Amino acid sequence: MNSFPVIVLSVIIFAALAINLALKPAYSARLTSTLIMITIIGGSIIYGFGFTSITGDVAISLVRTPFSVMGMFLGKNDLGAIANAPIVTSPVGIFLFWLLHFLAFYSMASAAIVTVGAEGLRRLRLFLALSGDLTIIYGITPDSILVGKECAERKETAVVFIDEADSAGLVPEIINMGMAVVTGSGAASCDKLTMTKLRVRSRKRIEVYALHPERSRNLFFALALKEAFKNAQIDPDKTSIALPGTEDIAAAILQVSTEEYGFGYVQVFSVADLAARAMIRLCPPWDFLTFDKEGRAEQDFDCIVIGFGDTGQAALRYLIMNGQFVGSTFHAAVFSTNMQNEAGFLLTECPEIVRHYDIDFYQKDGRSREFYEYLEKRLDTLKYIAVCSGNSEMNTELTDNLLLYLKRKRSEHICVIQVTAGGVSYQEAVESDIKRKKVFTLDMLSAEKADRAGILLNATYDSSDRSNWGKWLACDSFSKMSSRASAEFIPALVKASGYSEEEIMQDGWNPGEAKLRVLGETEHLRWCAFHYTMGYRTMTDQEFDRRAEEYKEHVRSGKPGRYRIAKDTENRIHACLIPNDALDELSAKESRVTGKEVDYRKSDINNVLAIPQILKKQKEEI
Template sequence: MNSLLVILSAAILFMLVLISLAFQPRVSAKITGWLFFAVAAAGFIIYGYAFSVLYPSPMHAVVRTVFAVFCMFLGRNEISAVSAVPAYQTPVMQILIYLAHLGALYVTASAVITGLGRRLLRLVNLLLVNRKNISLIYGVSDDTLSLASELQDSGTVVIFADDHYSADKEAQILNMGSLLFSGDAVSHPGKGFLKQIGAARRNRHLHIYCMQEGSDQNKMYAEAMRDALEDAGVPEERTSLTMITADQHTTELLQADPAKNRYGYGSVYALNRVEFIARLMMRRYPPYQTMTFDGHGKALENFEGVIIGFGSVGQAVLRSLLMNAQFEGSRFHAAVVDDKYDSAAGNFFYEYPGIGASYNIEFRKENGRGIPFYRYLSGISETLNYIAVCTGSEKENAEIAAELTEFISRTGSKAVVVQGTVNGIRHIDPKTGITETSTLYSAELLNNENIDHMAMVQNHQYNSGNGRTMEENWKACDYFSRMSCRAGTDFIDALLYTCGADREDVLNGRWHPSEQEMENLGRTEHLRWCAFHAAMGYRTMPEEVLRQRAAERQREIKETGSSRIRIAKDTRSRQHACLVDWDELDHLSKLEEELTGVHRDYKAADFDNIRMIPEMLKR
């Protein structure tokens, strides 16, 4: 019976040791660290005392003690050498001595198993990488690890490249079946690296995600990988790039351009972080859902919004809110609440002069938690539609949003409260109290074919008949035109909602807008179009400037036989003659026709955008 008890107890103890070695790296590292110092201290006490008794020479005892402690961690022991010490002949002391040695073996085994385990996992993962398409993520963080998990679910192999990461992150990457490269793979990626990960093999697609915090870092790595891919002879159509950057224009140079014989990525999706977050907010929590309409394309109320915080995110949200809350029958008003807005908004007013000149934006130099602000909020609670909390601090956002959600519930306001940061958006459901989170690092959102598909369709319809595919037309599209298509197609659901319809109604042939509905929808589309241009920095072109540009156009035609001047739009000074009220468009159309001899109908352009909706949705 005693033998069976010993065998079972020993087996259980052995299993407990093995289980502890399988803990998460952060946990096992802490266990090993504390155990090392405890075991070393026990070893010095055990052997130090014993050898001081057995050897008359202190120097001899010190050297022998150090040697014995080292042997503990190497799997050897000096127990027989100290067994003659009377104090160590009791069963309790002998058990303690063996436990100390077992602890030393655990520390050593933990280090060896961790090292061997990582090497083995890396080898296995490297073999598997040669069988699937590759997603290469530049930048290791909790967010990119979450992205990697989503990408793996879609059937792609994920590889990380970064020089700055913790041992815990490295273990997570290996355990999820991914690979992590550093050194030259980050600073000087070349043909050898591409061959190692199998990117040069035929029929394999490589999608690179440059997700570092710094735009310059992302751009440099994207350029280095582009050069390596060209050197390795990887076809452009088998490559794509998603990059977080504040510089949208220079990324166009990373796109392949056969016309210029320029090698580049087959597809480039450049994300301005704050613009993307603002767009995500409008898609997840659209302003139109906070308003009421007559079912025939006309709003029954004005739009009232509040933005708390006017840093980069708050400014981007104001621009997006302006573009997505324009409706026939409604007046737009937004209050910006920030006790330091005047020290952060200088460039905003310079960059977007049309917003201040044409729209009802109120700036309140108040704190979003202060008494003056809540007095103001109480006065507009019945008409309030939207509150965006964008202070720049996730902690402050959460605190303010929680207070506002409680205020909204208590006052019976219908306003939606959304938090915006550089990493994503959050919304507290007032009924359940559950926080809904949408992060920037989502595989669905970081794929331009997903989030930009409708914009690509619209752009293709604008360019139908040029012989190019939809993807080719999108690649040839400049930054402004892409933003225009995104803004237009993001607003489709809002247009349908004003008529009491949705996409399913359109696809099933149940949407047939009446003449009055078309009139209202055209007016709303023009309001949206004007707001988009104001949010892109445009302002109204004076009539005298329009006449001057018409005269320049006529001179150019006489001198060269043709002219590329569009008299109503000046991209250099960012002026557009169509940034006027709907009722002034007929006069403008006639004036341009008089000046150029070319027929114009600017209202028809807005109506055409409405008529395109069914065909776009079908595609």
């Protein structure tokens, strides 16, 4: 009978130890450190009292105790020297003596496993990453690990993280997920040794995500990697890179060209813009409107943006781009206590947005009495509130207060969505589940996934025999952004049409002349909004006439390339930024100059007519 408790206790102890080994390395290391401290304290008490009891000499006990405690971690014990001490003569004392010795030996073995085993596993992961396509991720953060995890799920793809130094607790997590890590200044500067380790020359495809939290480091890494690939004579066509930054700056120095080596494809993104795109995907404005049988919106789109930092400004721009419908008027109110210091760049860069759209700016907090007084007046018309304070905790406080207020006012039909640099979240009502969409996912970062519809739409404009991807690569940055914005508005046109996507794909796309005209005008409103939020303005008659003369000279002199009269990309001016009804007159005016048939209204309608083709191809690719 006495052996039964011993057996049970032994099983419990070994089960606890097995669980410890199964824990994540960060937790296991923490537990091991705790056990070491417990063992040192417990061992010092037992041996300290034991030696003092036997020898009666405090000085000798002070010398012998540390040596005996250190011996515990090496599997030794000095029970014989203190066997007659009262502290170990009882069954409880003996139990504690051996338990502490066991924990000491285990904690030392565990520490060795964590240290030596982790390094060995790290080397093994790097060895296993020597074949297949290569995905390089620069920067070790929880967000970048999410991206790496998605990449690792693809077949025959090796994922390698690169950073200047190990990030506490994250490297073991990466290793446990089956991915490799290379750290150090040499790795971060893409030296020859690192390129050799990664066998970049033998890869069929190399995909790079530069996601370091310090934005400037991503560009420096990209430049170093570009030089390393150039020295290794890597074919640019098999490389691509995505990084945060300013497209006009980064893309120009990283993209391959006829004169300069570079990456085959460069995706430069604004984290705030990605968050705004995620906002539109999770809670599109058209979901909060109804449409009549001809496709006209039956309500105005009225929205509020709280906070006007990077994410707030991006949210406003994307609401403008995606909130324009025939039959509807757009109105927005922006609340921020720091408005005067935040709004300068956007309103200077894109002055047309306040000239063409009804936007009010209030230098007030989203928790202020003035805000709630404004809110109460708009409850009947308001459709959307984007909470973009720049602080997650503040966003949650603002959102919780708003949801409770709207519930009491029986106005829970109003969308309240939190927007942060990491993603967006939406709760339909106080008791409902929270829906989330993260920014750092392949669905948002990978051009082939995030821009699938844009790539297909762009292909309809290009009659060359290149592949859809080849046509996309040939586009300039602005054209890509334009196709992307147009493609992401397709669900709005589908809803306004009254058809479902399934009906459209089953050759049921027959909107009729009246509805087609309305949908084409809605597309024109969206196109104008996109250009205004990109800093464009309407071309004057004088500017059009000057460019018409330049076009004639361009043709007479036989200069290569196409000269667009109505579009001045360099100065961000476009003649088509006019009401839909005025497009026919502009088309005729340009036709008289060029001698070619121009129909700008038809261009918008063609985008609408292309919807079935894009939906079908998108479904086929998925």
